[in-house]
Amino acid sequence: MKRTGITVEVDAAAEYYLDHELSPRWRGRMCHLRENFVLFELPFIGEPAMVRQLVFQMQTQGYRPVLAHPERYTFWHNDLTKIQKFPRTGVCSSS
Numbered sequence: 001m002k003r004t005g006i007t008v009e010v011d012a013a014a015e016y017y018l019d020h021e022l023s024p025r026w027r028g029r030m031c032h033l034r035e036n037f038v039l040f041e042l043p044f045i046g047e048p049a050m051v052r053q054l055v056f057q058m059q060t061q062g063y064r065p066v067l068a069h070p071e072r073y074t075f076w077h078n079d080l081t082k083i084q085k086f087p088r089t090g091v092c093s094s095s
C-alpha cells in the first residue's frame with residue numbers, strides 16, 4: 001500500500017475436504033501455502049478410514065499436509081491419542 005508505506009504480500013490458498021475425490025486433484029496442481037503446505041479438513045461425522053492413506057499419498061507427491069481445525073472433530077475428543085499421532089507422521093495442525 002503506497003499511501004501508508006506498508007508492504008503487504010498476498011497469496012492464494014485453499015482448504016481441501018479430505019475424501020476419496022481429493023486424490024485425483026493432487027496429481028495435478030493444488031493451491032497450497034508456501035513450501036507446499038496443503039490445508040485439509042475432515043468430515044465432522046466420523047473419522048474417515050482412508051485419512052492416513054490419503055495423507056501419505058499427499059506426502060509422496062511432495063505436499064506437506066496441515067489439518068484444519070482439529071478441535072472440531074468430536075470423534076477424537078474421547079481418544080486424543082489418534083490426533084496426537086499426526087505430528088509424528090509429518091502432519092501439521094492449524095490450531
